[in-house]
Amino acid sequence: MAKVKIHSKEIPVKTIGRLSQYRRALLICTLKGKTHIFSHEIAAIQHVTAVQVRRDLMLIGFNGSLKQGYNIRNLIDVISEILDYEEGVNVAIFGLGNFGRALFNYFYGKRSQLRIVATFDSNTEKIGTEYNKVYCYSPYRVEEIVKKKNIKIAILTVPPKRALEVAKKLVDAGIKGILNYTSTPIDVPDDVFLDEYDMITTMEKAAFFVKMNELKL
Amino acid sequence: MAKVKIHSKEIPVKTIGRLSQYRRALLICTLKGKTHIFSHEIAAIQHVTAVQVRRDLMLIGFNGSLKQGYNIRNLIDVISEILDYEEGVNVAIFGLGNFGRALFNYFYGKRSQLRIVATFDSNTEKIGTEYNKVYCYSPYRVEEIVKKKNIKIAILTVPPKRALEVAKKLVDAGIKGILNYTSTPIDVPDDVFLDEYDMITTMEKAAFFVKMNELKL
DNA sequence: TAGATTGTTAATCGATTAACAATC
DNA sequence: TAGATTGTTAATCGATTAACAATC
Numbered sequence: 001m002a003k004v005k006i007h008s009k010e011i012p013v014k015t016i017g018r019l020s021q022y023r024r025a026l027l028i029c030t031l032k033g034k035t036h037i038f039s040h041e042i043a044a045i046q047h048v049t050a051v052q053v054r055r056d057l058m059l060i061g062f063n064g065s066l067k068q069g070y071n072i073r074n075l076i077d078v079i080s081e082i083l084d085y086e087e088g089v090n091v092a093i094f095g096l097g098n099f100g101r102a103l104f105n106y107f108y109g110k111r112s113q114l115r116i117v118a119t120f121d122s123n124t125e126k127i128g129t130e131y132n133k134v135y136c137y138s139p140y141r142v143e144e145i146v147k148k149k150n151i152k153i154a155i156l157t158v159p160p161k162r163a164l165e166v167a168k169k170l171v172d173a174g175i176k177g178i179l180n181y182t183s184t185p186i187d188v189p190d191d192v193f194l195d196e197y198d199m200i201t202t203m204e205k206a207a208f209f210v211k212m213n214e215l216k217l
Numbered sequence: 218m219a220k221v222k223i224h225s226k227e228i229p230v231k232t233i234g235r236l237s238q239y240r241r242a243l244l245i246c247t248l249k250g251k252t253h254i255f256s257h258e259i260a261a262i263q264h265v266t267a268v269q270v271r272r273d274l275m276l277i278g279f280n281g282s283l284k285q286g287y288n289i290r291n292l293i294d295v296i297s298e299i300l301d302y303e304e305g306v307n308v309a310i311f312g313l314g315n316f317g318r319a320l321f322n323y324f325y326g327k328r329s330q331l332r333i334v335a336t337f338d339s340n341t342e343k344i345g346t347e348y349n350k351v352y353c354y355s356p357y358r359v360e361e362i363v364k365k366k367n368i369k370i371a372i373l374t375v376p377p378k379r380a381l382e383v384a385k386k387l388v389d390a391g392i393k394g395i396l397n398y399t400s401t402p403i404d405v406p407d408d409v410f411l412d413e414y415d416m417i418t419t420m421e422k423a424a425f426f427v428k429m430n431e432l433k434l
Numbered sequence: 435t436a437g438a439t440t441g442t443t444a445a446t447c448g449a450t451t452a453a454c455a456a457t458c
Numbered sequence: 459t460a461g462a463t464t465g466t467t468a469a470t471c472g473a474t475t476a477a478c479a480a481t482c
Contacts, residue, residue, distance in 0.1 A: 003448090004429055012449065013422070020421040024400065038463070047402045050463095051451060058465060066458045066463050082425070089424045102319035106416065114420050152427045153420070176430060177423035183241065185264045193426035195419050199323060199396075202412050203331050203370070204237040205230070206394035207306045208299070209410035210369045212221055213393060220472090229473065255439070267439095268475060275441060283439050283482045438482090445476070452469070458462090 015056045021046045023079045026072050038069035088113050092151045094166055095158035096121040096136055103155055108132055117149050146173040153177040160184040232273045238263045240296045243289050255286035305330050309368045311383055312375035313338040320372055325349055334366050363390040370394040377401040
């Protein structure tokens with residue numbers, strides 16, 4: 001899934017990601033009372049080029065004016081219409097360890113669009129308790145709860161060894177998007193969105209670059 | 218910085234990331250007593266293609282045999298020689314909130330190569346305390362401590378509003394790699410490694426895909 | 435030999451950037 | 459008019475994939 005159709009135009013997935021970033025920058029601008037913005041101003045906030053911004057906006061069919069640039073309020077609305085899901089999306093966290101809890105807090109209350117409605121953990125001491133008023137279920141109940149609560153997106157923070165097995169269970173239960181934060185790569189069917197972020201790899205890359213830079217000097 | 222030179226060959230940054238993943242898969246294989254592995258087997262563990270694996274290994278000049286594939290032990294050694302930094306790399310966490318602590322625990326004791334040697338937080342209740350035996354410093358002491366402890370990599374988990382200011386401070390203090398987990402994009406000079414992972418954007422992308430998929434049905 | 439695999443070049447694909455006409 | 463900006467096409471760049479000779 002590298003492209004998506006909007007208004008019968010093909011839009012790269014990367015553009016979708018940037019739209020989300022643009023919107024955040026724009027929201028901050030409205031707080032400051034700004035009503036219009038130029039492409040190079042958006043570019044300066046996020047770090048992309050002005051051409052990139054214009055091209056992205058072109059793809060979603062949003063027009064600016066030569067004198068004033070883009071109307072911020074309208075642009076936010078157009079982006080929101082593309083990105084947002086009216087009723088919001090229900091999310092569950094699988095694995096309520098440190099990382100799972102951190103992600104929970106990170107999202108809690110921030111985005112009304114994205115609601116964490118359940119957590120799962122295999123630790124019997126956690127099962128049945130509430131964390132920030134959200135119930136923690138046994139993994140045995142994944143299928144039941146995912147259906148009952150209409151959970152669409154799963155945040156995967158279980159131990160790496162259990163990642164594959166849990167991912168399979170999630171797909172079977174009808175989950176439509178998985179954010180995999182374990183270090184085990186997982187496979188999902190084409191119609192399930194998958195994002196994998198592996199911190200260990202990132203750190204090793206960073207360390208490698210530090211090393212390269214030192215050798216150069 | 219899209220490419221890197223190793224043995225006078227240009228290697229894409231993405232290959233570096235994959236090498237780190239390959240190594241992890243290979244380490245698991247050695248635990249199981251395997252001594253040799255085919256490109257398609259490595260490909261199956263991580264999710265890349267066999268051609269990709271062979272091409273990556275070609276780039277680092279590692280050869281396999283037609284009968285047995287690649288010697289696992291040797292391959293691990295070659296990858297380690299490329300990625301690792303003998304003396305290890307010192308890392309500090311900036312912002313000891315939930316997320317910062319989660320990352321701390323995630324790394325603690327796992328990678329001897331990557332050592333978390335300091336944390337920083339502006340909360341006066343945290344300053345001066347130890348978290349897992351690592352001291353928490355005031356942000357005012359960034360420059361001093363970064364130099365004294367030879368800290369090369371910074372994990373940035375401060376509140377989004379403070380990201381830019383802290384990042385600037387880090388660069389000035391001589392940090393050589395920043396992993397930015399705040400939702401504010403930052404800019405760094407060319408010689409500083411930067412990885413940005415924005416969870417909110419990822420979640421919004423996931424939600425968008427869920428929506429797209431539902432509309433299709 | 436037939437079959438499986440490696441190593442490598444060339445083709446393809448996708449995304450970014452350069453260039454520039456049109457407009458205010 | 460000169461200068462700044464948008465919108466869009468074409469060129470470039472980079473990474474992945476296809477194709478295939480060579481080898482065991």
